[in-house]
Amino acid sequence: MQSRAATPVIEFRDVSYCVAATDVLRSLTLQVHPGEILALLGRSGSGKTTTLKLVNRLVSPTSGEVLVNGVPNTDADLTRLRRSIGYVIQEVGLFPHFSVAQNIGLVPKIEGWPEARVRARVEELLQMTGLAPELASRYPHQLSGGQRQRVGVARALAADPEILLMDEPFGALDPLTRDELQREFLSLQRRLRKTVVFVTHDLHEAMRLGSRIALMEAGKLVTILAPDEFLRSTDPWAAAYVKAFGDRLESTATEGKS
Amino acid sequence: MNVFRFILQNRGQVLELTGEHLWLVGLSTLFATLIGIPLGIVIAHWPRLNKPVLASANIIQTVPSLALFGFLLPVPWLGARADRLAILALTLYALLPIIRNTYTGIRGVDPAVMEAGRGMGLTDLQLLLQVELPLAVSVILSGVRTAVVISVGLATIAAAIGAGGLGEFIFRGLAMVDNRVILAGAVPAAILALLADVGVGWLEKRLQPR
Numbered sequence: 101m102q103s104r105a106a107t108p109v110i111e112f113r114d115v116s117y118c119v120a121a122t123d124v125l126r127s128l129t130l131q132v133h134p135g136e137i138l139a140l141l142g143r144s145g146s147g148k149t150t151t152l153k154l155v156n157r158l159v160s161p162t163s164g165e166v167l168v169n170g171v172p173n174t175d176a177d178l179t180r181l182r183r184s185i186g187y188v189i190q191e192v193g194l195f196p197h198f199s200v201a202q203n204i205g206l207v208p209k210i211e212g213w214p215e216a217r218v219r220a221r222v223e224e225l226l227q228m229t230g231l232a233p234e235l236a237s238r239y240p241h242q243l244s245g246g247q248r249q250r251v252g253v254a255r256a257l258a259a260d261p262e263i264l265l266m267d268e269p270f271g272a273l274d275p276l277t278r279d280e281l282q283r284e285f286l287s288l289q290r291r292l293r294k295t296v297v298f299v300t301h302d303l304h305e306a307m308r309l310g311s312r313i314a315l316m317e318a319g320k321l322v323t324i325l326a327p328d329e330f331l332r333s334t335d336p337w338a339a340a341y342v343k344a345f346g347d348r349l350e351s352t353a354t355e356g357k358s
Numbered sequence: 359m360n361v362f363r364f365i366l367q368n369r370g371q372v373l374e375l376t377g378e379h380l381w382l383v384g385l386s387t388l389f390a391t392l393i394g395i396p397l398g399i400v401i402a403h404w405p406r407l408n409k410p411v412l413a414s415a416n417i418i419q420t421v422p423s424l425a426l427f428g429f430l431l432p433v434p435w436l437g438a439r440a441d442r443l444a445i446l447a448l449t450l451y452a453l454l455p456i457i458r459n460t461y462t463g464i465r466g467v468d469p470a471v472m473e474a475g476r477g478m479g480l481t482d483l484q485l486l487l488q489v490e491l492p493l494a495v496s497v498i499l500s501g502v503r504t505a506v507v508i509s510v511g512l513a514t515i516a517a518a519i520g521a522g523g524l525g526e527f528i529f530r531g532l533a534m535v536d537n538r539v540i541l542a543g544a545v546p547a548a549i550l551a552l553l554a555d556v557g558v559g560w561l562e563k564r565l566q567p568r
Contacts, residue, residue: 156477158473158476158477178479179479179481180479181479182476182477182478182479183478183479185477187474187477187478189470189473189474189477191468191470192470192474193468193470193471193472193473193474193475194471194474195471195474195475195488195489196468196471196493197492197493206478206480206488207478207479210480210484252474255478256478265477
């Protein structure tokens, strides 16, 4: 457990977001601490993806403010802000006309790193994310789903951002590959200590990866709990989740947190 | 065959008119590309402009070509030289396929790819040059291809206002009721259209992203 006194890396202060008179998000207040993995758990339409996009300003709040490292993210230069935050989405969004190496090295390249340093960084990231070096020259359509998602993670880590935002990063994978990627992600995180916010609708995944679970429903934050607290929670929404996912959960609560 | 004998006998003139034809088509396609691609990019990013721009280009397309050539004749600087006028008219006709394909190509880029790019901190210009245009290039070029093929055919009508080109043979042949003369204009024009089609098609393939 990290100390709660440190400045939160990400802080939501009474943030609301409306589209055409519909509240997508209602007065969200939330802090994300250095080095933790915050899981945003909820159904489709609960506002979890919007919450993620508010951090890197793909979406701007209707009211309230989002602070990144103690500074409102509207004060930061938009391009700088986004390049300092890694972003992984479910569809991965790899550039189909770029090779794996070009995809991973894009941000370092436009940041003006010398070519040799970009190449070294790409090699390092391939190795870090468990991709064979010869994949560097392949194109996204030549990769498997799991490999693509690894490239997505490698690309997000390229410029060594402090924050990582992940929107259902392992959602579209088969169970075996998902399990493998989750496990590798945890061991990678143990080394890198990024501040991670990730979106999922899978309680199993939230329990396994999250240091804390923020449960969202209909644009509101219901509760934030540590995984073991979540299982015992008397909150009706949390209990409904636990019930829906059944007894697979007991075994995961203790795994991967050592 | 006497058509080919006729073409061979008049090869000097056939070559000259083919040259004029290429000049009309080449210059008008160049202008239409220079105007159409930026316009297509603009309407792909500002959807509000999409309807008025595409509607205008559509309306131009519906004006019969002979009438358009006639309309432009009294315009001062243009009317002075028939080839200027023909190039303007052909440019206007070529706009629609180029604008529409640029628009379609850019709108067709996977939204997930765009969002990933934006989230990574690519500026709008970087997104346009490194993502949107490379991914849309084959659709854009197929618009240019359509425009060129249409222009080669339309340019034959430019001869009616004295702008030259292979239409000269066609109109002369019509007046003389001599099929050989008509074909001496029509056959090279058809060959030009085919070559342009193959040429731009080749470019399209070469520039296509994997």
